[in-house]
Amino acid sequence: MPSAAGGPQGEQFPATRLSVLTRIREGGEAERREAFDLLARAYWRPVYAYVRLRWRREPADAEDLTQGFLGAAWAKSFFDAYDPARARFRTFLRVCLDRFVQNQWKAERTVKRGGGVPVLSLDFRNAEGALAGREPVEPHGTETLFEREFSRSLFTGAVERLRAELAARGRERVFTVFERYDLGPADEVTYAGLAAELGMPVTQVTNHLHTARRRFRELVLDQLRELSGSEEEFRAEARDLLGLDLE
Amino acid sequence: MNPLSDATVGRLRAVTALPDPPDARYTLLEVLGEGGMGTVYRGHDTLLDREVAVKVAHAAVGPGSAAFTERLRAEARVLASLEHPGIVPVHDVGVLADGRVFQVMKLVHGETLEAALSRHPELDRRLGILERVADAVAFAHRRGVVHRDLKPSNIMVGDFGEVLVLDWGVAKVLGQGEASAAAMGPAPAGMTGPGAVVGTPGFMAPEQAEAGALDQRADVYALGALLAFVLAASVATGAAPRPLRAITERCLARDPGARYVDATEVAEEIRRFRSGARVLAHREGWRERLGRGIRRYRTPIVLVVAYLAMRVLVAILGR
Numbered sequence: 372m373p374s375a376a377g378g379p380q381g382e383q384f385p386a387t388r389l390s391v392l393t394r395i396r397e398g399g400e401a402e403r404r405e406a407f408d409l410l411a412r413a414y415w416r417p418v419y420a421y422v423r424l425r426w427r428r429e430p431a432d433a434e435d436l437t438q439g440f441l442g443a444a445w446a447k448s449f450f451d452a453y454d455p456a457r458a459r460f461r462t463f464l465r466v467c468l469d470r471f472v473q474n475q476w477k478a479e480r481t482v483k484r485g486g487g488v489p490v491l492s493l494d495f496r497n498a499e500g501a502l503a504g505r506e507p508v509e510p511h512g513t514e515t516l517f518e519r520e521f522s523r524s525l526f527t528g529a530v531e532r533l534r535a536e537l538a539a540r541g542r543e544r545v546f547t548v549f550e551r552y553d554l555g556p557a558d559e560v561t562y563a564g565l566a567a568e569l570g571m572p573v574t575q576v577t578n579h580l581h582t583a584r585r586r587f588r589e590l591v592l593d594q595l596r597e598l599s600g601s602e603e604e605f606r607a608e609a610r611d612l613l614g615l616d617l618e
Numbered sequence: 619m620n621p622l623s624d625a626t627v628g629r630l631r632a633v634t635a636l637p638d639p640p641d642a643r644y645t646l647l648e649v650l651g652e653g654g655m656g657t658v659y660r661g662h663d664t665l666l667d668r669e670v671a672v673k674v675a676h677a678a679v680g681p682g683s684a685a686f687t688e689r690l691r692a693e694a695r696v697l698a699s700l701e702h703p704g705i706v707p708v709h710d711v712g713v714l715a716d717g718r719v720f721q722v723m724k725l726v727h728g729e730t731l732e733a734a735l736s737r738h739p740e741l742d743r744r745l746g747i748l749e750r751v752a753d754a755v756a757f758a759h760r761r762g763v764v765h766r767d768l769k770p771s772n773i774m775v776g777d778f779g780e781v782l783v784l785d786w787g788v789a790k791v792l793g794q795g796e797a798s799a800a801a802m803g804p805a806p807a808g809m810t811g812p813g814a815v816v817g818t819p820g821f822m823a824p825e826q827a828e829a830g831a832l833d834q835r836a837d838v839y840a841l842g843a844l845l846a847f848v849l850a851a852s853v854a855t856g857a858a859p860r861p862l863r864a865i866t867e868r869c870l871a872r873d874p875g876a877r878y879v880d881a882t883e884v885a886e887e888i889r890r891f892r893s894g895a896r897v898l899a900h901r902e903g904w905r906e907r908l909g910r911g912i913r914r915y916r917t918p919i920v921l922v923v924a925y926l927a928m929r930v931l932v933a934i935l936g937r
Contacts, residue, residue: 501621526630527622577662581645588634614635
């Protein structure tokens with residue numbers, strides 16, 4: 372199992388890396404671990420939310436199942452069986468998860484923690500806080516739930532990367548504009564208000580915002596491409612999750 | 619970092635989906651409105667440092683070849699030449715990397731026709747707005763341009779009371795085939811041509827809906843639909859003044875030959891009605907003519923009658 376799936380601060384994100392799934396399947400040991408780490412980071416929150424809301428498990432139980440599922444996926448190479456021609460990876464992963472939860476007692480006995488399968492460092496308290504007030508989901512809403520949580524995970528990761536990247540270049544103010552305008556409460560910020568607050572012309576506010584958004588989109592698309600099983604899947608995901616037609 | 623909220627994820631999704639014009643002159647900042655043919659964004663013109671409205675077509679229309687782009691620009695020049703206080707002109711056009719055409723226009727601060735109507739219940743004020751719409755369209759007609767998509771959401775009343783006709787995106791320059799945005803129409807690549815259907819049901823002339831040949835009289839039809847819209851919002855059904863109903867009916871004639879020739883005639887008819895003059899569309903009986911005459915000359919009539927009454931009174935008291 373790869374190292375902790377904590378924050379990606381300072382990490383660069385090359386645009387033309389091979390799909391994570393290809394690297395997990397075909398890479399050397401180090402590359403496989405790195406690729407799996409990236410995949411786990413993108414999916415652990417959707418997995419946890421899914422186990423909580425779809426399978427209605429208590430938080431402690433859901434934590435164990437999330438860790439157990441990712442551990443088992445690594446140890447037993449679940450994802451090697453993925454065939455891009457048959458389904459989207461997200462759907463495949465969800466089906467794997469459903470099977471895993473159904474067979475959890477067996478799986479828990481099979482997948483021993485330790486022994487080459489280190490426990491992921493995941494902030495479950497934080498993830499649980501994000502689920503406050505959420506209603507359990509009926510089986511017909513599972514795809515939507517998983518998609519929504521995946522989007523949240525994708526965007527949250529891209530925001531973290533953007534922050535780290537801009538900080539590394541000494542362009543914190545660009546991120547501040549983005550954070551205030553796009554991440555804060557809606558309808559409370561105006562360009563003029565932000566310009567006055569930050570002591571810059573309105574033009575600079577809109578320029579900073581545009582710079583940050585453009586890079587944010589690149590980061591989201593790069594990550595989405597990496598996490599997709601094929602170019603076709605990537606385009607379909609971009610269309611469904613982001614409303615972008617990349618044809 | 620805490621996971622983003624649903625609202626923030628939704629906002630970021632919208633931000634990510636914002637089109638990004640390739641030449642970097644224009645940056646799109648947020649969605650202002652969604653139409654059948656395109657989405658309008660608040661944008662920023664970084665070269666001239668000003669706010670603009672950018673309309674991006676829903677459908678890609680063709681390759682971004684030099685010849686194609688040049689054709690768009692040539693046609694945009696015609697639309698941009700429509701310098702009239704009631705027309706929001708096109709500043710620029712371009713093609714996004716994905717083949718969708720965008721138009722850059724002045725960003726208008728104001729309210730939609732519907733909002734303006736709700737604030738101005740008086741029929742005459744409402745007709746005044748419509749008269750200015752007809753004037754603006756008449757100006758375009760005199761330059762051989764047909765709007766093709768006149769409807770309430772394409773009319774705005776500005777902060778200074780000015781009436782503006784928006785979205786010349788599907789306008790047609792008569793004698794030159796499709797105008798720039800022909801490109802902005804709903805037809806997919808390779809299908810936009812003289813036979814393509816553009817417009818909005820309810821405000822679209824029959825010949826337009828049938829993708830037949832059309833001219834200024836298609837706009838006359840839409841002006842009639844707008845007049846009907848204003849009347850319906852102003853007075854109870856059937857209670858509209860007969861001359862106004864006659865103007866509306868002539869605009870909405872199924873046969874283009876039975877309509878007014880162009881928006882100039884419509885504007886003049888509305889002006890006639892507002893000033894109390896006889897409208898051409900309506901043959902009135904002597905009672906109607908008398909009633910209209912009395913209404914039109916109410917003030918001098920009242921003055922004359924008052925004068926005569928005073929003279930009579932003085933004569934009686936003087937005996």
